[in-house]
Amino acid sequence: MKARLLSWIQPAVTGIGLIALWYLIKKISGVPSFILPSPDEVLRAAWDERSVLISAVMLTSRGAVLGFLAAVGVGFFLAMALGFSPRIKASFYPYILVLQMMPVTILAPVFVLWLGQGLPSIVAITFMIGFFPVVANTTMGFVSVDRNLQELFLMCKATRGQEVRYLRIPGAMPYFLTGMKIAGTLAPIGAIVGDFLAGSAQGGQGGIGYMTIAYFSQLKTPALFATGLTACLLGFVFVGGVNWLHWRLLHQWHDSMVKKE
Amino acid sequence: MNQPPLVKINRVGKRFGSGPLVLDGVELAVQRGEFVSFIGPSGCGKSTLLRLIAGLTEASSGELVIDGMTPENARELMFFVFQDANLLPWRRVADNVELPLLLRGDPTVRRQERVAHMLEVVGLAAAAQRFPWQLSGGMRMRVSIARALSVAPQILLLDEPFGALDEMTRDKLNEDLLAIRARDPFTGFFVTHSVTEAVYLSTRIVVLSANPGRIAQVIEVPFAYPRPAELRETPEFLQLLAKTSRALRAVRNN
Numbered sequence: 270m271k272a273r274l275l276s277w278i279q280p281a282v283t284g285i286g287l288i289a290l291w292y293l294i295k296k297i298s299g300v301p302s303f304i305l306p307s308p309d310e311v312l313r314a315a316w317d318e319r320s321v322l323i324s325a326v327m328l329t330s331r332g333a334v335l336g337f338l339a340a341v342g343v344g345f346f347l348a349m350a351l352g353f354s355p356r357i358k359a360s361f362y363p364y365i366l367v368l369q370m371m372p373v374t375i376l377a378p379v380f381v382l383w384l385g386q387g388l389p390s391i392v393a394i395t396f397m398i399g400f401f402p403v404v405a406n407t408t409m410g411f412v413s414v415d416r417n418l419q420e421l422f423l424m425c426k427a428t429r430g431q432e433v434r435y436l437r438i439p440g441a442m443p444y445f446l447t448g449m450k451i452a453g454t455l456a457p458i459g460a461i462v463g464d465f466l467a468g469s470a471q472g473g474q475g476g477i478g479y480m481t482i483a484y485f486s487q488l489k490t491p492a493l494f495a496t497g498l499t500a501c502l503l504g505f506v507f508v509g510g511v512n513w514l515h516w517r518l519l520h521q522w523h524d525s526m527v528k529k530e
Numbered sequence: 531m532n533q534p535p536l537v538k539i540n541r542v543g544k545r546f547g548s549g550p551l552v553l554d555g556v557e558l559a560v561q562r563g564e565f566v567s568f569i570g571p572s573g574c575g576k577s578t579l580l581r582l583i584a585g586l587t588e589a590s591s592g593e594l595v596i597d598g599m600t601p602e603n604a605r606e607l608m609f610f611v612f613q614d615a616n617l618l619p620w621r622r623v624a625d626n627v628e629l630p631l632l633l634r635g636d637p638t639v640r641r642q643e644r645v646a647h648m649l650e651v652v653g654l655a656a657a658a659q660r661f662p663w664q665l666s667g668g669m670r671m672r673v674s675i676a677r678a679l680s681v682a683p684q685i686l687l688l689d690e691p692f693g694a695l696d697e698m699t700r701d702k703l704n705e706d707l708l709a710i711r712a713r714d715p716f717t718g719f720f721v722t723h724s725v726t727e728a729v730y731l732s733t734r735i736v737v738l739s740a741n742p743g744r745i746a747q748v749i750e751v752p753f754a755y756p757r758p759a760e761l762r763e764t765p766e767f768l769q770l771l772a773k774t775s776r777a778l779r780a781v782r783n784n
Contacts, residue, residue, distance in 0.1 A: 417616045420586055424610045425633040435629065439620045522620045522661045 306491035314491035315498060321480065322499050329476035330503060332388060333460035336395020337507075340452050343396070344403025345445060351404070352411025352437070362408075369401040373459075377466035386469035391476070394463030399452035403445070410444025411437055443523050446515045453511035457504045477503070534598075535559035536717055537583060537685065542592035543742075544578055551742035552578050556592070558736065558745065562684075565711070565718035567728035567735045569774070571782050575743030576721045577613075580687050583719060584610050596685070609683040611691045615670035617662040617677075624649065624658040627677045634681060648676040651710055668699040675707070679714055686716045693723060704730055705759050712756055725774045730762055735774055739781040747777045 288308050295307050302310055315322065347365070351358040373394055380390040414437055422432050464478030475483065477500050484493040520526040537560040544553040553575040560566055568576035581587045582594060585601030596604035609630070617626045624645050631641045649655045652672040662670055671691055678686060692700040704727055711718065722728050728735045732751050739746040751770060753761060761767050 415616075417612050417614070418618065420610070421612065421616055422633070423586065424584065424605060424608070425630045426605055427633045431633050435633070436618070439618070442620070522663065524663075527661075527663050 303488045303490045306494055310491040311494040311498065314489070315495035318492050318495060321474070322495065324474055325477045325480045325496070326499050326503055328474070329457070329460045329464055329478070329500075332391035332395055332463055332476065333456045333503070333507065335388075335392045336459055336463070337399055337452060337456035339392060339396040340399030340456070341403055341449055344400045344448065344452070345407055347400075348404050348407030348411055348441070348445070349433075349437075351408045352441070358408070358412075365401065365404060368397070371397075373397055373462060374466065377463070381467045386467055390467035391460055391463035394467060395456055395459035398459035398462070399455045402451035402455070403448035406448030406451070407441055407445040410441030413444075414440050443519060443525070446511075446518060450508070450511050450515060453507050454504065457500065457507050461500055533561060536562040536564075536597055537719075538595040539579075539583075540593045540595065542579075542582060542589045542594060544575065544582060544587070544590050553582075554742040554744050556743070556745055558748075560717065560719075560734075562717055563715060564733045565720065565731055567720045567722055567732040568738060569722055569725065569728050569735060569778060570738030570743070570746075571740045571778075573743075574738040574740040574781075576738050577689055579738075579743070580610075580689050580719055580721050583685075584608060584687050586610070604685075607684040609678040609681060609686055611671075611674050611678045611686065611688040613689050613691070613693065615662070615667075615674040617670060617673055619662050621662075622658070623654060623660050623662070623665070623673050626662070626673055627680050630677060630681045644680055648680045651679070651713065652676040652706070666699075668695050668703060671695065671703065672706075675710070679710065679716070682714060683716055686718050688718065688720045690721050690723065692727065700724070700727065701759070701762075707731065708755065708757055725771055725778065726762065729767065729770050729774055730757065737774070737777045737781055746781045749774055749777065 291308055295305055298305070306314070351362060376397055377390070377394055380393045384390045384393060418436055418440075419432070422436055427435070460476070461478040461481075464476035465481060466478070468475050468479040477496055480496050481493065484490075484496060516526065537558075539556055539558040539560075542553060542556045543551060545551050556579060558566075568579055570576050578587065582589055583596070583601060585605055594601050597607060601608075618629065621629065627645045627648050628641050631644055636644070645658075646655070649658055652675055654669060654672055654676065657665065657669065662673070665673065674691070692703055695703065708731065718731070720728070720731060729751055735749040735751060736745055737747040737749065738744065749770070753767070
């Protein structure tokens with residue numbers, strides 16, 4: 270109980286310290302608020318701009334969720350194909366790497382050319398950022414099957430399909446979920462970057478990336494900071510969701526989750 | 531003994547790739563209902579011999595005939611109990627026992643009945659819903675045996691199943707294995723390092739020498755089944771124990 274309380278108090282103290290430091294720096298340096306707003310100005314801006322920020326966050330989450338789902342879905346099946354045979358892996362893996370190496374700032378205009386400004390491009394960019402960790406981790410999971418378990422399936426005269434269903438997919442699950450966790454942290458960032466590079470403001474309303482540009486050009490720095498705060502919250506919600514899924518699927522059996530008494 | 535042997539090993543040799551000979555000229559005929567132990571120094575190829583019977587690896591020379599079939603085609607008659615329990619960590623105890631039946635395509639009701647029966651037999655009915663990590667090493671091995679016997683194999687191959695367990699657990703599992711065999715008879719092949727275990731369980735003990743693995747001696751164990759736990763303390767048992775240990779020592783000193 271005491272340890273638990275402490276685990277809340279420690280970060281809270283650090284947080285208060287950091288905020289105090291922020292005030293101190295602002296006070297001593299005397300910079301104007303459009304360079305460095307104080308924490309209360311940021312909170313006030315967040316409140317004043319709440320309707321804009323909420324709709325921006327909704328828009329961005331849509332891109333993040335769709336891009337994330339695409340990354341996870343495509344990544345999983347691609348990994349299954351790569352794990353299925355070393356030959357397929359050898360033929361395709363280098364090009365997946367090439368795709369991953371391609372900076373998203375270069376891909377973005379291409380997507381805009383193909384898909385136009387807006388959601389489809391944002392989803393595509395999010396997908397590009399998130400799918401590689403899923404593929405890399407999941408492929409690893411499909412490839413590293415316990416040899417003894419494989420022999421068990423051999424003794425059972427299991428078909429290839431049965432082996433995939435009852436051995437390879439569950440065995441790859443921890444790896445897949447690790448990839449999913451990384452994709453989960455990247456997806457909101459991907460959607461924001463996507464919005465920044467390829468967003469459109471339908472009806473004067475954009476996503477978080479778009480609002481960043483808008484607030485910056487108007488030198489509404491406190492609102493810009495508030496946008497950052499909102500992006501953080503979105504990120505936490507995303508990671509929380511993925512962590513929950515991770516826990517849900519593994520806590521009963523996987524070493525990383527199981528409490529040994 | 532006019533019956534053809536269930537397992538016939540015909541001058542079998544084995545080498546892995548271009549490596550040294552692991553097994554050389556192994557010749558053995560095993561009748562239905564026997565329980566044969568392979569014992570010998572490490573590197574004598576006793577596990578390899580077991581894997582050859584299972585068809586998990588192929589003979590480099592000679593042939594194995596199991597009920598008139600190649601080992602690979604005879605897999606339906608056999609099951610393998612692996613060195614570590616080799617359970618699927620994400621399946622509960624009952625689901626692990628069910629796996630071979632599931633893969634074989636048995637209907638659900640039959641599977642459930644069989645799993646319940648097997649867990650009863652190995653004394654783990656209360657642990658049916660636990661995960662493997664929640665079990666002790668001995669319990670895990672019981673699950674592994676229950677899983678193997680769920681398909682009622684004619685031949686059971688056991689690769690040092692109790693090697694990692696303490697002596698008390700091992701003795702108990704030996705007794706239980708015989709009790710299970712009395713209910714669900716199978717022909718057994720058993721790899722072990724323990725002379726006591728070999729004598730207590732087997733109808734015959736095959737002593738192998740190393741480099742390359744050859745059959746050095748075959749010792750008949752005359753005790754009738756059921757064998758009570760106290761058999762291990764009788765003079766006849768101890769005599770056979772001594773004989774087997776001597777054979778093992780002779781092989782080691784070669």
